Every structure is written in C-alpha cells, then in structure tokens.
Amino acid sequence: REALVANFTQPAGALAALQNDWYISNWLIPQGDNIDINYTPDNVFQHNDALGIKASGVSCDLLLLFGMTAHARRQYSGSGPVNSGEVYTLREDIRHGTFRMRAVVPTVPGVVFGFFTYISGTQEQDIEFLSSDTDYYQRVHYTNQPGLLDGDVDPNASKTVVVSGADFTAFGEHRIDWLPTSTNYFYNQVQKTSITKNVPNTPSRIILNVWSNGDPLFSKGPPTADAIATIQWVQLYFNSTSLDEAAFRTACTAAGNTLPIFNHIRNTKTAATSSAAEMRRVIPITIQPAVTNGAPNIRPEVCVEPGSGRNWSEKSRFECLRRKYAMTISRPASTAYKIPTRKAKGIRGGER
Secondary structure (H helix, E strand, C coil), X not given: XXXXXXXXXXXXXXXHHHCCCEEECCEEECCCCCCCEEECHHHEEEECCEEEEEECCCCHHXXXXXXXXXXXXXXXXXXXXEEXXXXXXXXXXXXXXXXXXXEECCCCCCCEEEEXXXXXXXXXXXXXXXXXXXXXXXXXXXXXXXXXXXXXXXCCCEEEEECCCCCCCCCEEEEEEECCCCEEEEECCEEEEEECCCCCCCCEXXXXXXXXXXXXXXXXXXXXXXXXXEEEEEEEEEEECCCCHHHHHHHHHHHCCEEECCCXXXXXXXXXXXXXXXHHHHHHHCCCCCXXXXXXXXXXXXXXXXXXXXXXXXXXHHHHHXXXXXCCCCCCHHHCCCCCCCCCCCCCCCCX
C-alpha cells in the first residue's frame, strides 16, 4: 500500500534523497570490552554518484600499540571510538513488505555492513556482510533475531549463505521479504533462504549501517582504512499500522482515480539493472499492497493524476494521496521524529 523510494544517483545528489524520509545517526554507543561505536553524520556522504556509508579507518600505530587483547580493546575504547555511519527511516510503523537495496559491499576488512528491519533485539531481520570473511564478496549472513540459542548460533534463525559465482563488490540487489509467517531473503531476484523462526510481528524501522567495534568474533577490525559501502538506491514497499487496507481503498476510490497494476513480488522485471528513465517506467507497475491476509496481494491499485493517467506512485501512494488529494494522513505523534534508544550489534548479531 505504501512505498519509500530513495534514488541516490539522482541529479540533486544522494544526501538530498535522504532529506524527507531518513535520519542520519549521530550518537555514541558504548561497547564494554570492545571499542565504542560513534555514529557520525560525517560518515554518510556523496560517494561515486551514489550514497556512501563508512566506518573510518583507525591508526595502525594505535593497533600496534594496543594489540587486540580484551585489555587492549578496553584501552583503545578509552582512547576513542570507531567513527561509523548509519541511516534509518523516520517511520517506525512499517509492518510486512519487501525491502530492497542496490549496493556494493565494503572491501576493507574489519567492518559489518547491515541492511535490516529493527525495533528491538528480538524484532529484527538482518542482511549482513562481514568484510573480514575471507570470501566476503560472496558470503552473506541472514538472521531473524535473536540469532543465538543457549550461547550458540541458532541454525533455525540464522543462515549463512555463500552465493557461488556472486561478486558483492559489484552492484547487486539485496532484498528482504517480510511476511507474517516467514522472512525470505534474496540476491538479484533469486531467493537464497527462508527463515520461519523469530519472524517479527511489531512495526519497525529500516536501517542501513557500516560499523566496527573490534569484536574478534564478529566485526573484527577495526579497519585500518575507510571501509565504504556504496548504495545506489533503496526501495521499500510495505504495509503499515498508520494506513490500513480498507482506509486506503476507500480514499483511493473516493478520489475517482485507480489503476490496476501487477504484483511486484511476482513481477520478474525490476529496476535493479535499469537506467533512471527505465526505472521510472518500471516502479509504477511494481508498487503494491505488500501483504493481504498473509499472502502477497495480486490485485493492488495505484493512484493516478486526474485526467492525465500519469502515475504518482514513484514517491509512494501515501504521498500520492496526501499531496494530490489533500488528504490528512498523519503518523501518531509518538512515532514522529522519534530517535530510538538502542545498543549497537554485538557478538554474532546480539541486541543493539
């Protein structure tokens, strides 16, 4: 029913694409025996005609001086954090949908690059890339948190997949489909795994970040040079707790302008390899109510401008209705511009 589409290759620039729908994190997160994480706006930036998110390289002299024992990590933590980067949606009312990014992973060892839904440590769905993995360019970690059971990795909640022949250092599409009873994970439109344990049921945010805390069992590092993830676009198509299906259909029908479109989960044509012009043609036929009665909806509708047939869903149908038909559809005050309190991911994907 709703969508947020951020095209970071637009002429106005990557940061402009964040302005209306995303926060850039700015906070320090203590990490105990590991190195503190400092999310700073400086680490979210225009990079190679796209969005760059990075964890900053630290001095080799400091690493040699302190080593990487637990005591050394405490010493380094006291000397300064690892500057890291993160963006997340203003909205935290997202529940069920399909969430996609087209990105290149960091190549400098010692960081985690994450794309995930989040509202708490037990309501979270992760795609993560660990740049210290020897095959980081084709290994991806999928987790429905909590990913640990009795201190060990829970094989029913956490799946590590090596995608043979893949090259994550080239642009590719990574995707989470959040359904009521399963989370399906994709790479370049091919499903890689499905997890039915710990499927969230709580409205959430979407987050992208690059970070390191020197944890020898997870992020490793910290990096000795800037470790940068490059993102060309993020496409979020979802249901929300702010606009239910009945309200949307009533409003769209009252406006007198609806147009049937194809279900975008089942549509094999996506914007993943399209030009900007082609993307504008593809996106309108792919926006849809993500889930209805527990299954993908095959007969969604989208608003069009009166008399022209021109599609206004590139921003989202929520914006189409709000802007074109002067509807008042507002978020609850408790969710508007609210900065969540959370900890950074710790050992093997622990609670933030």
